[in-house]
Amino acid sequence: MIFFWAFVVGGLICVIGQIMFDVFKLTPAHTLSILVISGAVLDGIGLYEPLIDFAGAGATVPITSFGNSLVHGAMQEAEQHGIIGVVTGMFEVTSSGISAAIIFGVIGAILFKPKG
Amino acid sequence: MADKKKKNLPPDAQNYQKFQQQREVKRPLLKNCLKAFFIGGLICLIGQVITTFYIYFFHFTEQTAGNPTTATLIFITMLLTGFGIYDRFGQFAGAGTAVPVTGFGNAVIASAIEYRTEGFILGVGSNMLKLAGPVIVYGVFSAFVVALIKTILIKWGGL
Numbered sequence: 001m002i003f004f005w006a007f008v009v010g011g012l013i014c015v016i017g018q019i020m021f022d023v024f025k026l027t028p029a030h031t032l033s034i035l036v037i038s039g040a041v042l043d044g045i046g047l048y049e050p051l052i053d054f055a056g057a058g059a060t061v062p063i064t065s066f067g068n069s070l071v072h073g074a075m076q077e078a079e080q081h082g083i084i085g086v087v088t089g090m091f092e093v094t095s096s097g098i099s100a101a102i103i104f105g106v107i108g109a110i111l112f113k114p115k116g
Numbered sequence: 117m118a119d120k121k122k123k124n125l126p127p128d129a130q131n132y133q134k135f136q137q138q139r140e141v142k143r144p145l146l147k148n149c150l151k152a153f154f155i156g157g158l159i160c161l162i163g164q165v166i167t168t169f170y171i172y173f174f175h176f177t178e179q180t181a182g183n184p185t186t187a188t189l190i191f192i193t194m195l196l197t198g199f200g201i202y203d204r205f206g207q208f209a210g211a212g213t214a215v216p217v218t219g220f221g222n223a224v225i226a227s228a229i230e231y232r233t234e235g236f237i238l239g240v241g242s243n244m245l246k247l248a249g250p251v252i253v254y255g256v257f258s259a260f261v262v263a264l265i266k267t268i269l270i271k272w273g274g275l
Contacts, residue, residue, distance in 0.1 A: 003164050010160025010216065011153035017211030018152035022143045028214050029250045035215065036255040044262035053178070057163030060182040061189065061216045062156070063251065069182070070259030071266075078267040086263045090256060096183035097190070098252065101221050102244065104194040105228035109240045112198035114230050 002056045009051070009058030032063055039067030069093040148210050155205070155212030163189055163216070190221035197225045223247040 013035075020031040042048040048068040051059040059065060070090055077089020091098070125133070166188050170181045196202040202222050206213045213219050227246050231239035245252065 003161060006164035007157035007161045010163070011157030011212075014152040014156025014212045014215045015149045017156075017215040018149050019145075021211055022145050022148055028219075029247065031211070032214065032220070033250045033254040036251050037258040040255065040258040040262045044266055052182075055160075056178070057167045057182075057185060058157075058160045060167070060185065061160045061163035061218075063215055063217060063220055065182065066217070066220070066251065067255050067259055070255055071262050074259055074263035075266060078263060082271065083264070083267060086260060086267055090259060090263075093183075097186045097217055097220065100187035100190040101224040101248065104190055104221065105224045105244050106240065108194045108198050108225045109228040109232045109236070112229050114232060 005055045006058035006061075009055035010061055011058075013058075013062040013064060035062070035064050036067040039064030040071050041067075043068040043071040066094060066097060069097075151209050152212035152215075155209035156215055157212075159189075159213070159216045159218055186217050189216070189218050190225075193218045193221040194225050197222050198229065202226075220248055220251060 017031050017035060020026045020034065021028070026034070039048060042051075042064070048059065048065075052065075052068075070093075073089045073092030073094060074086045075089075076092060077085030079085070081088065163185050167178075167181045167185045170176045170184050171178065174184070176184065193202060196205070202213065202218075203226070206219075206222070213222070224244055224247070227248075228240050228244045231243040233239065234243070
């Protein structure tokens with residue numbers, strides 16, 4: 001069942017992105033920034049965690065989860081170290097997305113030649 | 117803002133703009149949304165399969181399996197981007213390939229490959245995050261603001 005909800009919720013988040021592209025005529029960079037910010041805000045008010053429990057990868061794969069896990073890392077450290085933890089714990093949970101993108105980006109640049 | 121700009125134009129140009137707006141091809145919203153829904157859903161479904169795989173074979177929990185899943189998806193994106201398949205997909209699916217984390221990976225990897233001709237430090241190194249930069253910058257800043265407000269509320273507001 002979780003596979004079905006992953007498909008539906010993930011698809012719906014992409015539809016929101018598509019509507020921002022087509023109806024509001026936003027650039028991809030604007031759209032993705034807004035989605036990341038809304039992910040952070042949703043986690044702030046405690047709505048993103050239940051969505052992950054409900055839809056699994058449907059909520060963790062779209063870019064909104066990036067904002068969610070940034071807030072999560074910050075909150076984890078903040079529980080131990082207070083306000084300073086907000087700054088130091090920011091990348092605690094998210095590191096995988098950014099580091100994977102950078103690592104595979106460099107490997108890709110070594111392996112592949114630009115086309116056209 | 118667009119209206120203000122129009123007022124400063126000569127009347128001919130204003131007429132032209134009206135004419136151009138009428139003739140502009142309407143984007144097929146429903147069709148685009150359906151494509152985005154199915155491709156985006158499919159990518160999340162693949163993500164769920166990978167997540168399940170990590171839970172059963174490497175003993176991750178539901179909460180921690182998100183990280184290796186992201187890394188695996190970005191690795192697959194690297195191969196698809198390198199062979200030029202992802203861009204073709206992207207033209208077809210619009211937001212369906214841009215919104216999942218694979219779109220973020222594609223933005224980083226595609227610019228890394230593209231700028232390779234300018235050298236590895238000044239080309240790849242400095243241009244890699246050009247497209248993905250806004251996402252990281254505003255993700256971090258908004259997360260900072262949200263976490264700060266929440267921490268203050270918890271510590272002193274007794275939430």
